[in-house]
Protein backbone atom coordinates (compact mmCIF):
# COMPACT_ATOMS: atom_id res chain seq x y z
CA UNK A 1 0.00 0.00 0.00
CA UNK A 2 1.07 3.59 -0.56
CA UNK A 3 0.37 5.21 2.81
CA UNK A 4 2.16 8.47 2.01
CA UNK A 5 0.51 9.02 -1.35
CA UNK A 6 -2.37 11.32 -2.07
CA UNK A 7 -5.17 10.07 -4.28
CA UNK A 8 -7.46 12.55 -6.01
CA UNK A 9 -10.82 11.89 -7.64
CA UNK A 10 -10.53 13.31 -11.17
CA UNK A 11 -12.80 15.97 -12.63
CA UNK A 12 -15.26 14.13 -14.88
CA UNK A 13 -17.70 16.30 -16.80
CA UNK A 14 -21.11 14.65 -17.15
CA UNK A 15 -20.10 11.97 -14.67
CA UNK A 16 -18.80 13.37 -11.39
CA UNK A 17 -21.34 16.10 -10.67
CA UNK A 18 -22.28 16.95 -7.12
CA UNK A 19 -24.58 13.97 -6.35
CA UNK A 20 -22.08 11.52 -7.88
CA UNK A 21 -19.23 13.17 -5.96
CA UNK A 22 -21.29 12.67 -2.81
CA UNK A 23 -21.48 8.92 -3.43
CA UNK A 24 -17.94 8.41 -4.75
CA UNK A 25 -16.26 10.46 -2.03
CA UNK A 26 -18.25 8.76 0.75
CA UNK A 27 -16.47 5.50 -0.09
CA UNK A 28 -13.36 6.55 -1.99
CA UNK A 29 -11.00 7.79 0.70
CA UNK A 30 -9.87 10.59 -1.63
CA UNK A 31 -7.72 13.48 -0.47
CA UNK A 32 -9.42 15.82 -2.89
CA UNK A 33 -12.11 15.89 -5.54
CA UNK A 34 -12.77 18.34 -8.36
CA UNK A 35 -15.77 20.10 -9.82
CA UNK A 36 -16.58 19.33 -13.43
CA UNK A 37 -14.97 21.99 -15.59
CA UNK A 38 -16.84 25.29 -15.58
CA UNK A 39 -16.53 27.10 -18.87
CA UNK A 40 -15.42 30.73 -18.59
CA UNK A 41 -16.19 32.98 -21.55
CA UNK A 42 -15.34 36.65 -21.96
CA UNK A 43 -17.63 37.25 -18.98
CA UNK A 44 -16.81 36.42 -15.39
CA UNK A 45 -18.78 33.43 -14.13
CA UNK A 46 -21.89 34.29 -12.12
CA UNK A 47 -22.34 33.36 -8.49
CA UNK A 48 -25.55 31.62 -9.52
CA UNK A 49 -23.65 29.30 -11.90
CA UNK A 50 -21.00 28.55 -9.30
CA UNK A 51 -23.60 27.64 -6.67
CA UNK A 52 -25.60 25.55 -9.13
CA UNK A 53 -22.57 23.58 -10.33
CA UNK A 54 -20.90 23.36 -6.94
CA UNK A 55 -23.44 23.12 -4.13
CA UNK A 56 -20.49 22.05 -1.96
CA UNK A 57 -19.81 25.81 -1.53
CA UNK A 58 -22.60 25.72 1.07
CA UNK A 59 -20.64 23.08 2.98
CA UNK A 60 -17.25 24.81 3.22
CA UNK A 61 -16.37 23.61 -0.30
CA UNK A 62 -16.45 20.00 0.84
CA UNK A 63 -18.57 17.03 -0.12
CA UNK A 64 -21.00 15.80 2.58
CA UNK A 65 -18.40 13.30 3.87
CA UNK A 66 -15.86 16.13 4.25
CA UNK A 67 -13.68 15.63 1.15
CA UNK A 68 -12.19 18.94 -0.03
CA UNK A 69 -13.24 20.08 -3.49
CA UNK A 70 -11.11 22.01 -5.96
CA UNK A 71 -12.90 24.22 -8.48
CA UNK A 72 -11.92 23.68 -12.11
CA UNK A 73 -12.22 26.31 -14.83
CA UNK A 74 -11.78 26.02 -18.57
CA UNK A 75 -11.30 29.03 -20.81
CA UNK A 76 -8.91 31.16 -22.83
CA UNK A 77 -9.41 34.61 -21.37
CA UNK A 78 -6.83 35.26 -18.62
CA UNK A 79 -8.76 38.21 -17.23
CA UNK A 80 -12.16 36.56 -16.85
CA UNK A 81 -10.54 33.36 -15.59
CA UNK A 82 -8.81 35.45 -12.90
CA UNK A 83 -12.03 37.29 -11.98
CA UNK A 84 -13.90 34.00 -11.84
CA UNK A 85 -11.21 32.48 -9.64
CA UNK A 86 -11.52 35.42 -7.23
CA UNK A 87 -15.30 34.95 -7.16
CA UNK A 88 -14.97 31.24 -6.42
CA UNK A 89 -12.43 31.97 -3.70
CA UNK A 90 -14.80 34.49 -2.10
CA UNK A 91 -17.47 31.77 -2.05
CA UNK A 92 -15.08 29.47 -0.18
CA UNK A 93 -12.85 27.78 -2.77
CA UNK A 94 -9.50 26.94 -1.22
CA UNK A 95 -7.98 25.95 -4.55
CA UNK A 96 -8.54 26.51 -8.25
CA UNK A 97 -7.50 24.30 -11.16
CA UNK A 98 -7.18 25.33 -14.80
CA UNK A 99 -8.09 22.70 -17.38
CA UNK A 100 -5.65 22.33 -20.29
CA UNK A 101 -6.57 18.71 -20.93
CA UNK A 102 -10.13 18.50 -22.21
CA UNK A 103 -10.00 17.09 -25.77
CA UNK A 104 -13.68 17.60 -26.59
CA UNK A 105 -14.60 18.72 -30.12
CA UNK A 106 -17.03 21.11 -28.47
CA UNK A 107 -14.20 22.93 -26.74
CA UNK A 108 -12.78 25.30 -29.34
CA UNK A 109 -10.10 27.61 -28.04
CA UNK A 110 -9.57 26.21 -24.54
CA UNK A 111 -8.82 22.97 -22.70
CA UNK A 112 -6.37 20.77 -24.58
CA UNK A 113 -6.55 23.03 -27.64
CA UNK A 114 -4.37 25.50 -25.70
CA UNK A 115 -1.56 22.95 -25.48
CA UNK A 116 -0.64 24.38 -28.89
CA UNK A 117 -0.22 27.80 -27.30
CA UNK A 118 2.13 27.56 -24.31
CA UNK A 119 2.47 31.38 -24.19
CA UNK A 120 -1.26 31.74 -23.60
CA UNK A 121 -1.22 28.93 -21.02
CA UNK A 122 1.57 30.78 -19.24
CA UNK A 123 -0.28 34.09 -19.36
CA UNK A 124 -3.40 32.44 -17.94
CA UNK A 125 -1.52 30.85 -15.06
CA UNK A 126 0.38 34.08 -14.26
CA UNK A 127 -2.74 36.25 -14.40
CA UNK A 128 -4.82 33.94 -12.23
CA UNK A 129 -1.98 33.46 -9.74
CA UNK A 130 -1.42 37.20 -9.42
CA UNK A 131 -5.12 37.85 -8.91
CA UNK A 132 -5.67 35.26 -6.20
CA UNK A 133 -4.59 35.79 -2.61
CA UNK A 134 -1.65 33.57 -1.68
CA UNK A 135 -3.76 31.32 0.56
CA UNK A 136 -5.80 30.16 -2.43
CA UNK A 137 -3.91 27.39 -4.18
CA UNK A 138 -3.62 27.22 -7.95
CA UNK A 139 -3.02 24.11 -10.04
CA UNK A 140 -3.23 23.00 -13.67
CA UNK A 141 -4.30 19.83 -15.40
CA UNK A 142 -2.49 19.11 -18.66
CA UNK A 143 -1.76 16.38 -21.18
CA UNK A 144 1.69 15.48 -22.48
CA UNK A 145 1.22 17.69 -25.51
CA UNK A 146 -1.17 18.49 -28.31
CA UNK A 147 0.12 16.28 -31.10
CA UNK A 148 3.26 14.72 -29.67
CA UNK A 149 4.67 13.90 -26.26
CA UNK A 150 7.92 15.67 -27.15
CA UNK A 151 5.95 18.84 -26.38
CA UNK A 152 5.65 17.85 -22.71
CA UNK A 153 8.59 19.94 -21.38
CA UNK A 154 7.14 23.09 -22.97
CA UNK A 155 3.74 22.31 -21.52
CA UNK A 156 5.11 21.88 -18.01
CA UNK A 157 7.28 25.00 -18.22
CA UNK A 158 4.26 26.99 -19.38
CA UNK A 159 2.16 26.17 -16.33
CA UNK A 160 4.86 25.87 -13.66
CA UNK A 161 4.74 29.55 -12.75
CA UNK A 162 5.72 30.77 -9.29
CA UNK A 163 3.09 29.88 -6.75
CA UNK A 164 1.55 27.00 -8.68
CA UNK A 165 1.17 24.11 -6.30
CA UNK A 166 0.38 21.09 -8.42
CA UNK A 167 0.29 20.01 -12.03
CA UNK A 168 -1.69 16.92 -12.91
CA UNK A 169 -0.47 15.22 -16.05
CA UNK A 170 -2.84 12.98 -17.97
CA UNK A 171 -0.25 10.81 -19.69
CA UNK A 172 -1.60 11.09 -23.22
CA UNK A 173 -1.58 13.84 -25.85
CA UNK A 174 -4.68 15.64 -27.13
CA UNK A 175 -4.36 13.66 -30.33
CA UNK A 176 -4.39 10.38 -28.37
CA UNK A 177 -7.80 11.22 -26.87
CA UNK A 178 -8.42 8.23 -24.54
CA UNK A 179 -6.77 5.48 -26.64
CA UNK A 180 -5.57 2.79 -24.25
CA UNK A 181 -2.36 2.00 -26.08
CA UNK A 182 -1.33 5.65 -26.17
CA UNK A 183 -0.98 5.88 -22.40
CA UNK A 184 2.61 6.83 -21.60
CA UNK A 185 3.54 7.12 -17.93
CA UNK A 186 7.26 7.06 -18.80
CA UNK A 187 7.15 10.49 -20.41
CA UNK A 188 6.26 12.00 -17.06
CA UNK A 189 9.41 10.74 -15.38
CA UNK A 190 11.78 13.46 -16.59
CA UNK A 191 9.48 16.41 -16.14
CA UNK A 192 9.82 16.97 -12.38
CA UNK A 193 12.88 19.23 -12.64
CA UNK A 194 11.00 21.57 -14.94
CA UNK A 195 8.55 22.35 -12.16
CA UNK A 196 10.80 22.49 -9.10
CA UNK A 197 8.21 24.22 -6.92
CA UNK A 198 5.17 22.22 -7.98
CA UNK A 199 4.20 18.61 -7.37
CA UNK A 200 3.42 16.56 -10.44
CA UNK A 201 0.41 14.28 -10.08
CA UNK A 202 0.17 11.22 -12.32
CA UNK A 203 -3.08 10.50 -14.12
CA UNK A 204 -4.29 7.91 -16.59
CA UNK A 205 -5.43 4.33 -16.04
CA UNK A 206 -4.56 4.10 -12.35
CA UNK A 207 -7.22 1.59 -11.42
CA UNK A 208 -5.68 -0.55 -8.68
CA UNK A 209 -2.96 -0.62 -6.03
CA UNK A 210 -0.74 -2.52 -8.48
CA UNK A 211 -1.25 0.21 -11.11
CA UNK A 212 -0.37 2.91 -8.58
CA UNK A 213 2.81 1.10 -7.49
CA UNK A 214 3.87 0.58 -11.09
CA UNK A 215 2.98 4.15 -11.99
CA UNK A 216 5.03 5.46 -9.05
CA UNK A 217 8.05 3.40 -10.15
CA UNK A 218 7.80 4.67 -13.70
CA UNK A 219 6.81 8.30 -13.18
CA UNK A 220 8.54 9.04 -9.85
CA UNK A 221 5.21 10.59 -8.82
CA UNK A 222 4.01 9.98 -5.30
CA UNK A 223 0.48 11.24 -5.85
CA UNK A 224 -2.21 10.08 -8.23
CA UNK A 225 -5.47 11.15 -9.79
CA UNK A 226 -8.07 8.49 -10.59
CA UNK A 227 -11.07 8.96 -12.86
CA UNK A 228 -13.03 6.23 -14.59
CA UNK A 229 -11.65 3.50 -12.33
CA UNK A 230 -13.49 5.07 -9.39
CA UNK A 231 -16.72 3.54 -10.68
CA UNK A 232 -15.39 -0.01 -10.86
CA UNK A 233 -13.67 0.36 -7.50
CA UNK A 234 -15.62 2.92 -5.49
CA UNK A 235 -13.12 2.62 -2.61
CA UNK A 236 -10.10 3.15 -4.88
CA UNK A 237 -8.39 5.73 -2.63
CA UNK A 238 -8.50 3.29 0.30
CA UNK A 239 -7.30 0.47 -1.94
CA UNK A 240 -4.24 2.47 -2.95
CA UNK A 241 -3.41 4.16 0.35
CA UNK A 242 -4.57 1.64 2.95
CA UNK A 243 -4.34 -1.65 1.09
CA UNK A 244 -8.11 -2.18 1.42
CA UNK A 245 -9.69 -4.97 -0.63
CA UNK A 246 -11.42 -3.55 -3.72
CA UNK A 247 -15.19 -3.32 -3.37
CA UNK A 248 -16.93 -6.61 -4.15
CA UNK A 249 -19.68 -6.90 -6.74
CA UNK A 250 -22.22 -6.73 -3.89
CA UNK A 251 -20.61 -3.51 -2.64
CA UNK A 252 -20.73 -2.03 -6.14
CA UNK A 253 -24.42 -2.90 -6.47
CA UNK A 254 -25.07 -1.38 -3.04
CA UNK A 255 -23.23 1.75 -4.15
CA UNK A 256 -25.56 1.95 -7.14
CA UNK A 257 -28.52 1.81 -4.75
CA UNK A 258 -26.99 4.89 -3.11
CA UNK A 259 -26.60 6.53 -6.52
CA UNK A 260 -30.36 6.13 -7.03
CA UNK A 261 -31.18 7.42 -3.56
CA UNK A 262 -28.94 10.47 -3.87
CA UNK A 263 -30.01 11.43 -7.40
CA UNK A 264 -33.68 10.93 -6.50
CA UNK A 265 -33.37 13.91 -4.14
CA UNK A 266 -32.58 16.36 -6.94
CA UNK A 267 -33.67 14.94 -10.30
CA UNK A 268 -37.18 15.82 -11.47
CA UNK A 269 -37.85 12.59 -13.39
CA UNK A 270 -37.29 8.91 -12.64
CA UNK A 271 -35.66 8.54 -16.05
CA UNK A 272 -32.97 11.05 -15.07
CA UNK A 273 -32.31 9.13 -11.86
CA UNK A 274 -32.15 5.78 -13.64
CA UNK A 275 -29.91 7.19 -16.39
CA UNK A 276 -27.29 8.00 -13.77
CA UNK A 277 -27.63 4.61 -12.07
CA UNK A 278 -27.11 2.96 -15.47
CA UNK A 279 -24.18 5.25 -16.23
CA UNK A 280 -22.57 4.28 -12.92
CA UNK A 281 -22.83 0.56 -13.65
CA UNK A 282 -21.86 1.15 -17.28
CA UNK A 283 -18.50 2.53 -16.13
CA UNK A 284 -18.13 -0.04 -13.35
CA UNK A 285 -18.54 -2.96 -15.75
CA UNK A 286 -15.60 -1.82 -17.89
CA UNK A 287 -13.26 -3.26 -15.26
CA UNK A 288 -15.76 -5.64 -13.63
CA UNK A 289 -16.97 -7.75 -16.52
CA UNK A 290 -18.94 -9.98 -14.16
CA UNK A 291 -21.48 -7.15 -14.07
CA UNK A 292 -22.24 -7.42 -17.80
CA UNK A 293 -25.22 -9.84 -17.68
CA UNK A 294 -26.91 -7.88 -14.89
CA UNK A 295 -26.16 -4.57 -16.62
CA UNK A 296 -28.01 -5.71 -19.75
CA UNK A 297 -31.17 -6.43 -17.72
CA UNK A 298 -30.78 -3.33 -15.59
CA UNK A 299 -30.60 -1.10 -18.66
CA UNK A 300 -34.13 -2.09 -19.60
CA UNK A 301 -35.78 -0.91 -16.42
CA UNK A 302 -37.34 2.50 -16.40
CA UNK A 303 -38.72 3.29 -12.95
CA UNK A 304 -36.83 3.83 -9.74
CA UNK A 305 -38.84 1.11 -7.99
CA UNK A 306 -37.97 -1.42 -10.68
CA UNK A 307 -34.33 -0.38 -10.57
CA UNK A 308 -34.12 -0.72 -6.81
CA UNK A 309 -35.91 -4.08 -6.87
CA UNK A 310 -33.53 -5.43 -9.51
CA UNK A 311 -30.51 -4.22 -7.56
CA UNK A 312 -31.75 -5.66 -4.25
CA UNK A 313 -32.60 -9.02 -5.88
CA UNK A 314 -29.16 -9.17 -7.48
CA UNK A 315 -27.48 -8.27 -4.19
CA UNK A 316 -29.36 -11.14 -2.48
CA UNK A 317 -28.42 -13.55 -5.27
CA UNK A 318 -24.75 -12.55 -5.12
CA UNK A 319 -24.72 -12.85 -1.33
CA UNK A 320 -26.28 -16.32 -1.47
CA UNK A 321 -23.74 -17.33 -4.11
CA UNK A 322 -20.81 -16.17 -2.04
CA UNK A 323 -22.19 -18.00 1.05
CA UNK A 324 -22.43 -21.20 -1.02
CA UNK A 325 -18.81 -20.90 -2.17
Ligand SMILES: Cc1cc2nc3c(=O)[nH]c(=O)nc-3n(C[C@H](O)[C@H](O)[C@H](O)COP(=O)(O)O)c2cc1C
Pocket residue numbers: 010011012013014015035036037072099100101102141170203204205206225226227228229
Ligand atom coordinates in the same frame (compact mmCIF):
# COMPACT_ATOMS: atom_id res chain seq x y z
C1 LIG B 1 -16.47 11.48 -19.33
C2 LIG B 1 -15.21 12.22 -18.98
C3 LIG B 1 -15.28 13.53 -18.55
C4 LIG B 1 -14.11 14.23 -18.22
N1 LIG B 1 -14.20 15.52 -17.76
C5 LIG B 1 -13.08 16.19 -17.39
C6 LIG B 1 -13.16 17.51 -16.83
O1 LIG B 1 -14.23 18.07 -16.62
N2 LIG B 1 -11.98 18.13 -16.53
C7 LIG B 1 -10.76 17.52 -16.72
O2 LIG B 1 -9.73 18.11 -16.43
N3 LIG B 1 -10.68 16.27 -17.21
C8 LIG B 1 -11.80 15.60 -17.53
N4 LIG B 1 -11.71 14.31 -17.98
C9 LIG B 1 -10.40 13.62 -17.95
C10 LIG B 1 -10.21 12.89 -16.61
O3 LIG B 1 -10.15 13.80 -15.54
C11 LIG B 1 -8.94 12.03 -16.61
O4 LIG B 1 -7.87 12.86 -16.93
C12 LIG B 1 -9.01 10.89 -17.63
O5 LIG B 1 -10.25 10.21 -17.54
C13 LIG B 1 -7.87 9.88 -17.43
O6 LIG B 1 -7.91 9.34 -16.14
P1 LIG B 1 -8.51 7.86 -15.82
O7 LIG B 1 -7.83 6.90 -16.75
O8 LIG B 1 -8.22 7.63 -14.39
O9 LIG B 1 -9.99 7.95 -16.12
C14 LIG B 1 -12.85 13.61 -18.33
C15 LIG B 1 -12.79 12.27 -18.77
C16 LIG B 1 -13.94 11.58 -19.08
C17 LIG B 1 -13.83 10.15 -19.54
